[in-house]
Amino acid sequence: MAESTIQMQPLAGWDKPELDLSNAEWQSSSRGRGDVQIAFVEGFIAMRNSGRAESPSLIFTPAEWGAFVSGAREGEFDLT
Numbered sequence: 001m002a003e004s005t006i007q008m009q010p011l012a013g014w015d016k017p018e019l020d021l022s023n024a025e026w027q028s029s030s031r032g033r034g035d036v037q038i039a040f041v042e043g044f045i046a047m048r049n050s051g052r053a054e055s056p057s058l059i060f061t062p063a064e065w066g067a068f069v070s071g072a073r074e075g076e077f078d079l080t
Contacts, residue, residue, distance in 0.1 A: 016059045021046055026053075 024039035024046060037050045045065040048057040060068060071077060 016044065016061070017042070019044060019046060019059060021048075021057060026050070 019041050021041060024041050026037040026039045028037050035049050035051045037048055039046045045060040046057040049055055
């Protein structure tokens with residue numbers, strides 16, 4: 001199998017730092033539903049799939065996180 005030559009490049013306008021998440025205190029939903037965990041690190045919010053903790057995490061600013069949570073509460077992401 002050939003080695004991948006794809007290199008990840010930061011997105012244009014990406015203004016978030018490379019966060020060290022190795023010591024992050026990940027929190028699960030208080031209801032224990034779903035596979036999502038979040039951690040508050042250096043003023044940002046990281047979100048990951050707890051079933052695949054080695055996968056990349058999404059990084060949100062506080063304003064982005066607020067918009068995401070508001071959208072989720074309003075059903076913006078419902079698939080049904």
